[in-house]
Amino acid sequence: MTEFDDATQVDPTGSACIEPGWDIGGHANGGYLIALAARHLRAVAGRPDPITLTAHFLAPGTPGPVAIDGEVLKAGRRLVTVSGAVRRDGRPMMHLLGAFGDLADDPVAAGGGFEWHASGPPDLPPMDDCVLRAKRPGIPVPLLDRIDVRLRPADAGFATGQRSGVAEVAGYLAFDDGRPWDTLGLLFACDALPPAVFNIDMPEGWVPTVELTVHVRGVPRPGPLRCAFVTRHVSGGRFETDGEVWDSGGRLVALSRQMAMVPR
Amino acid sequence: MTEFDDATQVDPTGSACIEPGWDIGGHANGGYLIALAARHLRAVAGRPDPITLTAHFLAPGTPGPVAIDGEVLKAGRRLVTVSGAVRRDGRPMMHLLGAFGDLADDPVAAGGGFEWHASGPPDLPPMDDCVLRAKRPGIPVPLLDRIDVRLRPADAGFATGQRSGVAEVAGYLAFDDGRPWDTLGLLFACDALPPAVFNIDMPEGWVPTVELTVHVRGVPRPGPLRCAFVTRHVSGGRFETDGEVWDSGGRLVALSRQMAMVPR
Numbered sequence: 001m002t003e004f005d006d007a008t009q010v011d012p013t014g015s016a017c018i019e020p021g022w023d024i025g026g027h028a029n030g031g032y033l034i035a036l037a038a039r040h041l042r043a044v045a046g047r048p049d050p051i052t053l054t055a056h057f058l059a060p061g062t063p064g065p066v067a068i069d070g071e072v073l074k075a076g077r078r079l080v081t082v083s084g085a086v087r088r089d090g091r092p093m094m095h096l097l098g099a100f101g102d103l104a105d106d107p108v109a110a111g112g113g114f115e116w117h118a119s120g121p122p123d124l125p126p127m128d129d130c131v132l133r134a135k136r137p138g139i140p141v142p143l144l145d146r147i148d149v150r151l152r153p154a155d156a157g158f159a160t161g162q163r164s165g166v167a168e169v170a171g172y173l174a175f176d177d178g179r180p181w182d183t184l185g186l187l188f189a190c191d192a193l194p195p196a197v198f199n200i201d202m203p204e205g206w207v208p209t210v211e212l213t214v215h216v217r218g219v220p221r222p223g224p225l226r227c228a229f230v231t232r233h234v235s236g237g238r239f240e241t242d243g244e245v246w247d248s249g250g251r252l253v254a255l256s257r258q259m260a261m262v263p264r
Numbered sequence: 265m266t267e268f269d270d271a272t273q274v275d276p277t278g279s280a281c282i283e284p285g286w287d288i289g290g291h292a293n294g295g296y297l298i299a300l301a302a303r304h305l306r307a308v309a310g311r312p313d314p315i316t317l318t319a320h321f322l323a324p325g326t327p328g329p330v331a332i333d334g335e336v337l338k339a340g341r342r343l344v345t346v347s348g349a350v351r352r353d354g355r356p357m358m359h360l361l362g363a364f365g366d367l368a369d370d371p372v373a374a375g376g377g378f379e380w381h382a383s384g385p386p387d388l389p390p391m392d393d394c395v396l397r398a399k400r401p402g403i404p405v406p407l408l409d410r411i412d413v414r415l416r417p418a419d420a421g422f423a424t425g426q427r428s429g430v431a432e433v434a435g436y437l438a439f440d441d442g443r444p445w446d447t448l449g450l451l452f453a454c455d456a457l458p459p460a461v462f463n464i465d466m467p468e469g470w471v472p473t474v475e476l477t478v479h480v481r482g483v484p485r486p487g488p489l490r491c492a493f494v495t496r497h498v499s500g501g502r503f504e505t506d507g508e509v510w511d512s513g514g515r516l517v518a519l520s521r522q523m524a525m526v527p528r
Contacts, residue, residue, distance in 0.1 A: 108501035237372035
């Protein structure tokens with residue numbers, strides 16, 4: 001049993017536990033919470049792969065028991081659409097809406113169809129030339145004990161007070177215990193790197209994510225993911241962060257977009 | 265009463281009608297359907313502005329009566345989170361999850377806070393130098409009787425068989441009857457231009473949208489919108505289209521992303 005699989009266990013009735021150690025300063029990582037919910041929702045859907053999944057975060061995810069509900073809204077031939085909720089003591093922590101499918105059973109998803117890309121995987125130097133994201137004094141980030149994050153040197157300066165001035169963060173991502181990536185893991189990967197806005201002079205503080213949507217494009221091959229996150233527009237008190245996740249073979253496996261609030 | 269307001273009427277119980285004339289080849293435009301649903305959901309939320317709204321399309325929207333349901337999932341201070349469904353004869357046509365707020369009541373949303381942009385509005389020539397999107401023989405597009413779309417000349421060649429080779433489409437957008445833009449109208453605007461993939465050699469055919477998410481950033485000022493839509497990745501039988509909508513004063517008012525299926 002890997003750490004990630006252990007921490008995303010859900011019993012058939014939807015009872016689960018937000019495990020400690022997947023948090024930033026006491027708040028569970030949003031991608032971890034989505035993966036936890038999706039593990040139940042994919043069982044409800046009867047299809048293994050999240051194809052597009054949207055989550056709204058209504059309350060911080062602190063460690064402890066939760067109840068996950070799921071409902072099939074429509075069972076189509078290729079996609080099963082579901083809604084879901086994660087609650088503690090009856091109070092909503094997260095609501096979800098998504099579609100699940102079976103990528104292994106889909107020859108086009110496996111790479112047989114028309115492909116077109118405006119750009120390729122992020123341009124990363126070899127892993128050993130990237131900057132290992134380490135825990136630092138200040139806000140505790142236990143999450144960093146679970147994953148191996150190696151940032152592109154040009155994006156890593158924020159950690160030492162030298163912001164690049166461009167809201168981008170790219171790097172390699174792997175589980176510390178070597179767990180291979182699958183489509184459930186990709187949901188976590190889309191929220192596992194430090195925020196791209198750390199590289200611009202945005203006011204600091206708690207940055208609550210309102211909504212996160214992940215589109216899964218394929219089943220990742222073994223090896224570290226190559227991830228790139230970019231924020232193009234901070235305005236009206238809000239900003240988006242768009243993610244691209246590519247597998248070790250250079251294939252796009254997920255896109256993500258989240259909307260968060262600028263600290264006041 | 266404008267055409268758009270007339271076609272998005274919903275009574276307090278959620279009874280509404282998909283009006284003819286907002287379709288492409290008999291299927292109502294997805295943005296129109298979202299606006300119709302959102303008109304009910306904003307009443308349910310008790311807040312006028314969609315801040316982030318995700319819709320899953322489960323069945324084509326043909327003209328006729330529909331029943332719209334909405335439920336408040338959480339009423340927060342700044343945002344009210346709601347779910348919703350559009351059904352005909354009990355069968356789901358669309359499911360939604362979103363958060364509504366009040367932009368007029370939010371000084372930061374009105375433009376008082378930190379702003380940062382990686383890029384500005386799309387670079388468009390003066391309106392008179394753009395290409396008016398006109399109805400052509402073939403698939404009937406009654407929608408084009410409702411709106412005035414003027415495409416950037418570099419993106420308009422697909423209509424005459426000369427694709428640019430880049431999956432981008434940008435242009436000006438206005439209602440034909442002069443209705444001013446508001447945040448409800450922006451939901452429609454995010455799906456009103458021709459698909460960006462028309463400019464690449466993707467297999468032709470019906471392109472069903474699975475999911476569309478709109479983030480509203482501000483209340484648009486009067487005048488035509490400047491819209492830009494881009495598809496960066498077609499893979500695994502699916503593609504995303506990202507939209508940016510800017511108002512006549514050069515302010516970003518909405519971002520959108522949709523996920524659609526490549527024709528087989």
